[in-house]
Amino acid sequence: MRAQPMNASRREFLKTSAMAGGGLVIGFTLPGAARLAQGADKAVPMSAYLRIAPSNEITVVCGLSEMGQGVHTAIPMLVAEELDADWSRVRVEQAGVDQAFANPIFGMQATGGSTSVRGHWEPMRKAGATARAMLIAAAAQTWKADAADCRTERGMVVHKSGKKLSYGQLAGKAAQLKPPADVKLKDPARFTLLGKSGTRRLDSAAKSTGRAKFGLDVYLPGMLTAVIAYPPVPGGKVASVNDAKAKAVRGVRQVVQIPSGVAVLADGYWAAKLGRDALEIQWDHGANASLSSEGISKMLSAGAATGGAVGRNEGDAKAATPAKKIEAEYEAPYLSHSCMEPLNCTAWVRKDGVEIWAGTQSQGPAQGILAQVAGVAPGKVKVNTMYLGGGFGRRFAPDPVVGATVLSKITGKPVKLVYSREDDMRGYFYRPASVTRMTGGLDADGRATLFSASVASPSIMEGSHFMKLPPDGVDAFGVEGIRDCPYDIPNLRVEYSRQEPGGLQVWFWRSVGHSQNSFFLESFVDELAHAAGKDPFEFRRSLLGKQPRYKGVLELAAEKAGWGKPLPAGVHRGIAVVQSFGSFCAQVAEVSVGADGTPKVQRVVAAVDCGMTVNPDIVKRQIESAVVYGLTAALYGKITFKDGRVEQSNFHDYRMLRMSEMPAVEVHIVPSTEAPGGIGEPGTPPIAPAVANAIFAATGKRIRKLPILG
Amino acid sequence: MVSLVVNGKTREVDAAPDTPLLWVLRDSLRLTGTKFGCGIAQCGACTVHLDGEPVRSCSMPVSAAAGKKVTTIEGIGATRAGKAVQAAWIRHDVPQCGYCQSGQIMSASALLAKKRAPSDADIDAAMSGNVCRCGTYNQIRAAIKDAAASAKGA
Numbered sequence: 001m002r003a004q005p006m007n008a009s010r011r012e013f014l015k016t017s018a019m020a021g022g023g024l025v026i027g028f029t030l031p032g033a034a035r036l037a038q039g040a041d042k043a044v045p046m047s048a049y050l051r052i053a054p055s056n057e058i059t060v061v062c063g064l065s066e067m068g069q070g071v072h073t074a075i076p077m078l079v080a081e082e083l084d085a086d087w088s089r090v091r092v093e094q095a096g097v098d099q100a101f102a103n104p105i106f107g108m109q110a111t112g113g114s115t116s117v118r119g120h121w122e123p124m125r126k127a128g129a130t131a132r133a134m135l136i137a138a139a140a141q142t143w144k145a146d147a148a149d150c151r152t153e154r155g156m157v158v159h160k161s162g163k164k165l166s167y168g169q170l171a172g173k174a175a176q177l178k179p180p181a182d183v184k185l186k187d188p189a190r191f192t193l194l195g196k197s198g199t200r201r202l203d204s205a206a207k208s209t210g211r212a213k214f215g216l217d218v219y220l221p222g223m224l225t226a227v228i229a230y231p232p233v234p235g236g237k238v239a240s241v242n243d244a245k246a247k248a249v250r251g252v253r254q255v256v257q258i259p260s261g262v263a264v265l266a267d268g269y270w271a272a273k274l275g276r277d278a279l280e281i282q283w284d285h286g287a288n289a290s291l292s293s294e295g296i297s298k299m300l301s302a303g304a305a306t307g308g309a310v311g312r313n314e315g316d317a318k319a320a321t322p323a324k325k326i327e328a329e330y331e332a333p334y335l336s337h338s339c340m341e342p343l344n345c346t347a348w349v350r351k352d353g354v355e356i357w358a359g360t361q362s363q364g365p366a367q368g369i370l371a372q373v374a375g376v377a378p379g380k381v382k383v384n385t386m387y388l389g390g391g392f393g394r395r396f397a398p399d400p401v402v403g404a405t406v407l408s409k410i411t412g413k414p415v416k417l418v419y420s421r422e423d424d425m426r427g428y429f430y431r432p433a434s435v436t437r438m439t440g441g442l443d444a445d446g447r448a449t450l451f452s453a454s455v456a457s458p459s460i461m462e463g464s465h466f467m468k469l470p471p472d473g474v475d476a477f478g479v480e481g482i483r484d485c486p487y488d489i490p491n492l493r494v495e496y497s498r499q500e501p502g503g504l505q506v507w508f509w510r511s512v513g514h515s516q517n518s519f520f521l522e523s524f525v526d527e528l529a530h531a532a533g534k535d536p537f538e539f540r541r542s543l544l545g546k547q548p549r550y551k552g553v554l555e556l557a558a559e560k561a562g563w564g565k566p567l568p569a570g571v572h573r574g575i576a577v578v579q580s581f582g583s584f585c586a587q588v589a590e591v592s593v594g595a596d597g598t599p600k601v602q603r604v605v606a607a608v609d610c611g612m613t614v615n616p617d618i619v620k621r622q623i624e625s626a627v628v629y630g631l632t633a634a635l636y637g638k639i640t641f642k643d644g645r646v647e648q649s650n651f652h653d654y655r656m657l658r659m660s661e662m663p664a665v666e667v668h669i670v671p672s673t674e675a676p677g678g679i680g681e682p683g684t685p686p687i688a689p690a691v692a693n694a695i696f697a698a699t700g701k702r703i704r705k706l707p708i709l710g
Numbered sequence: 711m712v713s714l715v716v717n718g719k720t721r722e723v724d725a726a727p728d729t730p731l732l733w734v735l736r737d738s739l740r741l742t743g744t745k746f747g748c749g750i751a752q753c754g755a756c757t758v759h760l761d762g763e764p765v766r767s768c769s770m771p772v773s774a775a776a777g778k779k780v781t782t783i784e785g786i787g788a789t790r791a792g793k794a795v796q797a798a799w800i801r802h803d804v805p806q807c808g809y810c811q812s813g814q815i816m817s818a819s820a821l822l823a824k825k826r827a828p829s830d831a832d833i834d835a836a837m838s839g840n841v842c843r844c845g846t847y848n849q850i851r852a853a854i855k856d857a858a859a860s861a862k863g864a
Contacts, residue, residue: 269736
């Protein structure tokens with residue numbers, strides 16, 4: 001995932017061809033594809049397509065996964081803007097797996113890290129602009145006119161004389177032309193689609209009628225449905241199994257032992273589940289049978305007290321002698337992603353290769369991994385990406401695709417591996433727990449002069465198996481949101497201590513390290529403000545003089561929320577501001593606290609600066625979505641362990657925010673000409689501290705451990 | 711064999727009587743619009759109508775549906791309320807990942823079939839059994855109100 005300078009030539013970027021029936025096909029490779037292909041000394045693949053059919057239908061083939069974030073609308077919009085397409089004729093098609101679709105930021109085909117718009121902002125626009133130039137050239141040739149006398153509007157080339165030809169009419173001729181050596185992109189001031197409200201999602205109808213196909217909706221002839229009995233303790237193994245009763249269940253076809261547990265394969269989910277219920281397994285629990293949340297907390301707390309690798313060091317935090325010193329220990333728990341669609345994958349290992357059907361965020365890595373699992377060349381692994389019923393990072397992990405492929409290889413049949421909700425929730429890949437010790441100092445005037453944080457947490461980099469802890473020993477995800485503390489404080493130190501309780505598999509969870517670290521930092525800054533006797537908004541503002549974009553969203557959120565103005569009786573405000581994934585987001589939460597101490601979030605006012613936007617309606621929905629995701633976790637989310645076992649199992653004991661608890665949410669976008677930032681994740685980090693700070697304002701009780709209703 | 715009436719058609723299904731209706735709809739009849747979310751009636755993704763009443767099909771044995779009218783997301787558009795709700799969902803671009811939306815639409819359609827102009831409290835009561843991890847609740851509420859208004863005008 002290391003960024004490298006790209007030296008792909010124009011020739012590699014673009015290739016055009018004729019479509020059967022007389023259309024235009026533009027194949028282009030994304031910059032990341034060339035990068036990896038060159039590294040591997042292979043020919044650059046050419047299969048990312050934009051198709052213009054004689055019927056005027058324009059198809060954008062999208063290599064990114066749609067998990068609700070709207071990428072299947074945003075990517076076509078980028079093309080359509082530069083193409084001057086008629087949006088009503090634009091459709092999107094999910095691509096297969098091909099290095100041509102490598103995410104330019106990752107260098108592999110994958111969707112995550114709020115990278116899609118950032119990585120495709122330019123290449124997709126270039127594809128649209130190139131097609132437009134070729135269509136104009138084709139029209140000019142037809143009319144024997146000068147291309148300079150032709151313009152484009154809504155899917156037509158228009159000559160200054162008033163003559164018009166549609167893109168569909170011109171596509172066949174354009175396909176015979178040589179693509180231009182270079183194209184000029186529009187000045188953003190001339191955008192008609194990008195950054196404007198009102199462009200509708202392309203997937204709403206399919207998702208409102210039951211027609212949208214998710215991974216679980218795949219059915220193949222002769223397919224078996226599998227569920228796996230997993231070891232109840234992490235690292236456990238099967239000691240012995242009696243499968244006689246399982247095999248006697250009507251519909252059960254096979255029981256097989258695999259490294260991850262015992263799989264029951266049946267004619268459908270229900271038979272597979274009944275078969276699994278009937279298995280008699282003796283487990284060897286291994287080394288983690290006494291793992292407990294109390295023990296985990298102690299281990300992390302000890303790590304934070306001891307300190308570790310230094311991630312940032314300015315001034316001299318150790319020698320600083322502030323007039324007032326504030327110390328606090330903060331803690332966040334493990335979290336499950338709990339996508340609405342339980343994890344699953346359908347795989348079919350045949351003699352000629354492997355084919356899978358999955359809602360996955362990581363087609364590229366899956367192709368490589370499954371080639372190894374099945375013992376075939378990567379080119380023999382075909383990935384059919386279905387709609388994802390939520391992703392949040394969890395669908396970046398390979399466990400379902402590996403499990404299904406192993407089972408298909410063993411049985412020789414197409415296999416749909418299904419995780420029950422309990423399997424999904426108890427299947428690890430959690431947002432890591434963290435304990436962080438914070439020290440802050442104020443001078444006699446109440447100005448912050450010292451901030452130090454000692455973080456103890458498992459390493460996502462090591463857990464990912466595609467990254468390594470860097471030489472300085474600081475996990476980038478473990479400290480993000482604290483190491484990048486934006487406040488102007490002269491003595492600043494951040495340390496990281498890697499702790500791996502139980503060797504638990506940890507993973508990327510919507511906004512990753514920011515999800516807990518922003519809670520720690522923005523709550524602690526609130527503590528400092530109160531210790532200084534200052535207003536939490538003004539205190540932050542005074543420390544953000546060198547950070548105009550932070551300050552901009554902070555001020556906008558405060559203004560729109562009416563910060564400082566009276567609220568209805570019993571309602572209190574809290575504020576927080578965070579930068580993550582290249583975007584800045586501040587939130588003001590308005591919270592009332594019931595007589596029993598239960599908080600109710602009444603309203604959230606968010607301000608976001610994500611640079612130039614593609615679709616501001618989707619931007620607002622993503623911020624609102626991220627608020628709900630973060631608020632759910634802040635109020636209720638915790639995965640805990642007792643006797644080595646995960647205590648939670650389903651939505652009754654791992655609670656979700658529901659309609660009756662939903663706050664009003666307002667999102668205000670800062671107009672910007674900056675490069676686009678991410679939008680899927682940046683709304684999540686500020687909500688937990690904004691709510692916790694509001695609860696402090698209401699009750700005087702400082703929340704230092706999540707969840708709030710823990 | 712169990713005999714069911716699904717979206718107006720009589721279907722014979724070879725399933726054990728205690729098989730949840732959800733898995734008969736999905737695995738036997740391939741009506742995949744009805745979703746599996748939790749298996750214990752906690753999320754509402756599997757909501758269908760049984761004689762017009764919303765039920766969680768993951769926790770209802772197929773035998774309990776025998777002889778009754780089952781309506782799924784694939785058939786709800788044929789009802790007045792269902793048609794209005796689906797149209798409002800599309801107008802408001804409610805779905806994000808979309809996985810829970812079949813269940814949301816089934817709960818909302820059942821509500822509108824009973825109450826032409828539901829209050830916020832009615833919406834809370836009818837919809838709080840349906841979880842949405844993408845957090846589309848405010849759009850769902852707006853779409854229900856819009857559907858109610860459009861159905862009234864129809």
